[in-house]
Amino acid sequence: MKVRFWGVRGSIPVPGEHTRRYGGNTTCIEIRTDGGALIILDAGTGIYQLAQSLLKELPVSANVFITHSHWDHIQGLPFFIPIFVPGCSVNIYGAHDIVASTGIERVMDVQMQYSYFPVREAELKARMQYEDVQPGVPVTIADATVTPVMLNHPVVDFGYRIECNGKSVFFTGDHEPHQNIYRPEDEGFDAYRQMIEARTADINTAIGNVDLLIADSSYTAKEYETRVGWGHGTFDSSIALARAAGAKRLACTHHEPTRSDDELDRVFADVLQRFPVGDNAGLSEIFLAREGLEVHL
Amino acid sequence: MTTAAATNEQAPAQQRLVRAVEKMPAFPKAVQQVLALCRDINCPPRDLVGVIEHDPVLTVKLLRVINSASYGLPNKVTSVNQAVLYLGINTVKNLALAFAMIGVLPARNAAGFEVQAYLVHSVATAALARYLASRPQAGEVDPDDAYVAGLLHDFGKVVMATHLPEEYRNVLETAEAEGVPLHVVERRLIGADHAEVGAMLARHWQFSPALVSCIGNHHENPDMDGLTACVALANQLTRRAAVGNGRHVFHPDEVPVTTRFGSEFASIDIALGSLDSIWSTARAYAESAK
Secondary structure, three states, rough: EEEEEEEEEEOOOOHHHOOOOOOOOOOOEEEEEOOOEEEEOOOOOOHHHHHHHHHHHHEEEEEEEEEEEHHOOOOOHHHHHHOOOOOOEEEEEEEEEOOOOOOHHHHHHOEEEEOOOOOOOHHHOOOEEEEOOOOOOOEEEEEEEEEEEEEEOOOOOOEEEEEEEEEEEEEEOOOOOOOOOOOOOOOOOHHHHHHHHHHHHHHHHHHHHOEEEEEEEEOOOHOOOOOOOOOOOOOHHHHHHHHOOOOOEEEEOOOOOOOOOOHHHHHHHHHHHHHHHHHOOOOOEEOOOOOOOEEEE | OHHHHHHHHOOHHHHHHHHHHOOOOOOOOHHHHHHHEEEEEEEEOHHHHHHOOOOOHHHHHHHHHHOOOOOOOOOOOOOOOHHHHOHHHHHHHHHHHHHHHOOOOOOOOOOOOOOHHHHHHHHHHHHHHHHHHHHHHHHHOHHHHHHHHHHHHHHHHHHHHOOHHHHHHHHHHHHHHOOOOHHHHHHHHHOOHHHHHHHHHHHHHOOHHHHHHHHHHHOOOOOOOHHHHHHHHHHHHHHHOOOOOOOOOOOOOOOOOOOOOOOHHHHHHHOOOOOOOHHHHHHHHHOOOO
16 A cells, blocks of 8 residues: 655645745645555645646546545645546545535535636536445445544544555544543533543544554644644644554644744654654654655555 | 334324424523524533533434434434534534524413423423432433433423424313323323323434433333433422422322332432432523523
8 A cells, every 4th residue: 555645734735935845735645555546535735736646547536535624625626637537537435514414525515616616516527426424334445445433623524544455544634632621620520531531442443553643743732732622633642642542653744834844843853852763662653744755555 | 103013104293293393493591592602712612511401402403413324423422512522512513503593492382381391390300310310229320311311301292382282282281171191191182192202203313222212211111221210200309399390290199200219209308318409500590591
């Protein structure tokens, strides 16, 4: 299995000289199964460059798994060139929208409207298919399976575990470790804490022993203090997740749009100093996701 | 109503009730609080949970959307807190806002059903059921499950009163004139009582089997399990304390619906200690909701 990062930035694209090394595009990850099937995790602006790379192998069959519907994870969809090419098939998978009471097709419909885009969804030339997925129910894509896991974000977010021939990768999408909504002195505090512990254990099991964990590591621990409840993880929480789940390697992604390449290096050096890899039993490598980086599993 | 044939025969009526509840507004107090809380980007999640937990309509709707097939969660979500844990507070907030935008349940309806008394009775029963569930005599009962079951045990009443107003007015008047319990008259005049209607809706929305069973059995088979016993006794003690009774007045000859907490009310009173804080909290809520 091959994993390639096309977009590693959170919130909004930030092209420019300060983000040249790690990249300024929002979330998009390409996965090629051993048999060559194409799985795409999220459709941030990084999917545009991915689409360019696919032009030499048209027609393609693309399986796009959306972790959640926030802009930075869907805004590249209308520019995913295969949707305009006859003979291509594009299958979009994701969560039912519980508030709008619609399926995952909504991520296309809301963007491809007259006011926002010149082409309507009905005019696309590829064979478009939309499928709502359910937590814990695997989807088979050629020689791989993709299993959704419900995580924690201000909108429903599914992490995905992809397995192919005994190798595995897990992408969190955007995820903040669950926080207790009660204060320690409140009556409901202990009961809620127990529920969080049970939920966390379930998530750790679902990620269990993955070869590569790609995790939302937006903030430093210090930055997180003023961003509790925003739905994102920290470098420290991602490392804790990797350890608890027994992940072998950890890729930190969803870089803050305000963080320049140099700042990212500096922040990450501090992380590595505090969490020397040799001390992380079972976790052999922690690295920063960057555009163009390819990982072979 | 539990057999497949009976369910099929009543399918059109069931569908009508299901659709009606989807359009049903919540209680004025909760709607007002949801709208106020949703104007504040920093509204504490526990405050929003507190509001939803005091409103049977909001609670029903939240559990309905999360337990419907769209997420196929391995375990049924049985409490508002669990819904927050799975969906996140922002999603619950947006759902609550959507429910609140439907409007408010009128205080008076054509059936003459006392909506305010129903709300106070439900809130008090819920709080007491949670307290009973935390006692050793209850056995293995989750206090959060008991709370929700207590809040929703009479949900069928407000559904029937709202959507079958003429028939339900007749039920209320007959029950009062004859001094017969409401569920008996409901069955005679409408063909199903509020426990059956509540259970039917809960089953349709794929609530947990324990919750469906508790709502359906709280009159007919109150001691069938720990959860139902907690809710049925809480219901009875709430009527006995005359907290939000509506027209179902406690009769001096009644005996406890379960012996788990004592065989007579006198011994139950001793076993449970003072319930004043539960009654005063429920009355205060009722007062503030006027």
